Amino acid sequence: MDESTTADAVVGIVDATAADAPDVTALATAVERAGGTPVVDDARALATMDLDAGIAAGDRALVEFVRARIDAPVLPVETTPSTRSVPADDADDAIAAVVAREHDTATRRTLAVNAPGIDPVRALADVTLVTSEPARISEYTLRANDRIVGQFRADGVVLATPAGSQGYARAAGSHVVAPHTSVLTAVPIAPFATNADDWVVPDDDVTLTVERDEGDVSLRIDDTHVTRIGHRDVVESTPDDSLTIAVTPQSTGPWPHALEKH
Known part of the structure; x- marks a missing residue:
């Protein structure tokens, strides 16, 4: 050396x-x-x-x-x-x-998250809207590239990056997506439906809107409360700079490192 x-x-x-x-x-x-x-x-x-x-x-x-x-x-x-x-x-x-x-390197896509009353926040794993009180249902709209993808009633919704798709989103029933993909997963939390949908959408321009709220809705970014979201408020996510991770022989992960080289 x-x-x-x-x-x-x-x-x-x-x-x-x-x-x-x-x-x-x-x-x-x-x-x-x-x-x-x-x-x-x-x-x-x-x-x-x-x-x-x-x-x-x-x-x-x-x-x-x-x-x-x-x-x-x-x-x-x-x-x-x-x-x-x-x-x-x-x-x-x-x-x-x-x-x-x-060391080698790998990258993880991050998001720039915008919402009323806050400065943009950079997110690594997920963006969550959830009612502050248990069992209080709200209605949400998911849009991608300014087109409606889904509307649903639920306790909340998780929007996850590939890194976050292995976490809370997976526990809520989302797909797991590979790290080099340019997509987000979206899944309702405790949906008011028997066979609820979940979605995989391009990550370039995705929004969540609270269409009806029966209680306070919390915006959480990477499992940290950021602000309260009100009726008709829009939470927007767009791609941000990637995070560079140092990878050594001791590094672990759910995918072979070769999969991340593209």
């Missing part, structure tokens, strides 16, 4: 302080052992720095990495499998590969 390729590697570690997140101190120590310089901070602070790579300690840290638009490949540690996560027990070897720049 050429020492000159590792000595100046600056690696930002997003600390989201989640209870189930890996120990960021141990991750920083692994960076130092590999010859790099670790910087542990919140995502917005790291976004102002010139980083060679990033490490996201857990799902919440990865979401913050995405929202802060950190422009560096990220090594996910103990995140969902669809993001090519590294188990915590294998993190030291994976970090050594990243510091030495001996």
Whole structure:
């Protein structure tokens, strides 16, 4: 290994302080052992720095990495499998590969989400509209490219990226789609129908509208409440920049890495 390729590697570690997140101190120590310089901070602070790579300690840290638009490949540690996560027990070897720049890369499509009263939010996995109170049904319209795809009554609806199609959307009955596809999946949550539809739509211009609300509707992006959505409010999603993931031999995932090269 050429020492000159590792000595100046600056690696930002997003600390989201989640209870189930890996120990960021141990991750920083692994960076130092590999010859790099670790910087542990919140995502917005790291976004102002010139980083060679990033490490996201857990799902919440990865979401913050995405929202802060950190422009560096990220090594996910103990995140969902669809993001090519590294188990915590294998993190030291994976970090050594990243510091030495001996890693491969994969990408995950993200969304720019717009809704009334908020600045655009970058989403990695999913966009969810759901009634705030249990068993309170609302009516929703799904449009793609300004055409109505579906109208339905349900407790809510999940719009998922390929990465998110393995998560909450799948639990609600959605399809799982491969990571390199330019589509979104949409599935009603507890629909008021016996044989409810779900959809796969192009990801270039998709909207969700609350047509009737019998209670407060919450907009959640990557499982975080963002705002309340009212009657006739429109939530719009369009493609955003892709997230670059550092892939090492320790990375896991539901698909062979070769499938992601296209």
